[in-house]
Amino acid sequence: MSSMIEVKSVQKSFGRLKVINDCSFNIEKGSITGMIGPNGAGKSTIFNIIAGTIPLDTGNIILDGEDVTNQTANALFGKGLLRTFQIAHEFSHMTALENLMMVPPRQLGENLFNAWFQPGKVARQETKNRRKALEVIDYIGLDHVKNELAGNLSGGQKKLLELGRTMMTDSKVVLLDEVAAGVNRTLLKGLTDNILRMNRDLGVTFLVIEHDMDMIAKLCDPVIVLAQGSVMVEGKIEDIQNNPQVIEAYFGSTDAA
Structure with a gap:
């Protein structure tokens, strides 16, 4: 498969705090790629950089072969890149x-x-x-x-509506920001099923930030783990969950005192 999104050596600082540190990864066309990591890993920042919400300092963002570095969210919308939010933004x-x-x-x-x-x-x-x-x-x-x-509408229905809004355009890639947050299990199944259907039926590529590991396991292959602003490891969820580096990043060292 070819790449839908290429993140190349991206760096971003806020004042003296470096949040994204030489971060590089690819999102393949037609994939549902998950992104996880401990709090403060830089997930939301790299998401916002890709979405055109905040500018990067150095590096490049390539969308479907075109360099779109630091283009606005409106410009990226016109190129088929959309994002949803942890809190739905309905009218x-x-x-x-x-x-x-x-x-x-x-x-x-x-x-x-x-x-x-x-x-x-x-x-x-x-x-x-x-x-x-x-x-x-x-x-x-x-x-x-x-x-x-x-x-x-309920919180879950608003999330479904926001997902539906991405279908009203010729979207190539959708960035999902903690879509499971505040959604009951019944509607969460509906959300998950609709994401899978959009990927299968419409060929939409997804990048998903999510804390719900069950949802990540059902949806995503591959999964990217971010830590301290850069990619720690990437692979299938089964390998990620058993990776000692990932376990330590989330839970601290498991060595005996």
Whole structure:
């Protein structure tokens, strides 16, 4: 497989604190790659660098063969890279269906000229977006709450809705930030199943930061372990869980006193 994302010798400091230290790894096309590590390992920082939320100091980020180093999140969105958040960012006073319809970029109705002088084109595009939103909301299993205000949905339903929003664009790669946080086990199974389906059916590549090791074990191959701002080890979850370096990084030395 070829690489969807290449992280090359990235470094990032905040003042005198170096958070990312010569970090390099690849995310292969079509993979669901997990990223784990102890608190303070730099997971969120490297995630934000890839997503265009914060700039790196040195190094490069390559997306599908293109150098996108320090491009903005909006620019990366246009190139098919999306991210979700630990806390869902829904439009709470709009329905679940309307939240999905808001996602596609360059909507004609956003332009006042089009709204006044090309209402037919605007209406046709809105009909197309609504049709796709209905397909997506059925796909993710939220059809029964499509007309509910998004602010009234449960935490797990909001996470599903956010995952659905990534399907409203031609996304190549989705960055998932602790998608299991605050989600009950029933809805978590729905989230996991939908991620697997999107990967299988739509070819979406995923990079997942997650503390839920059961979810990582079900979803991810390979798994990257970050420690002190750089990659400690990478491999299958079974090997990672039995790796002495990883055990020590999480739990401290297991040697007898």
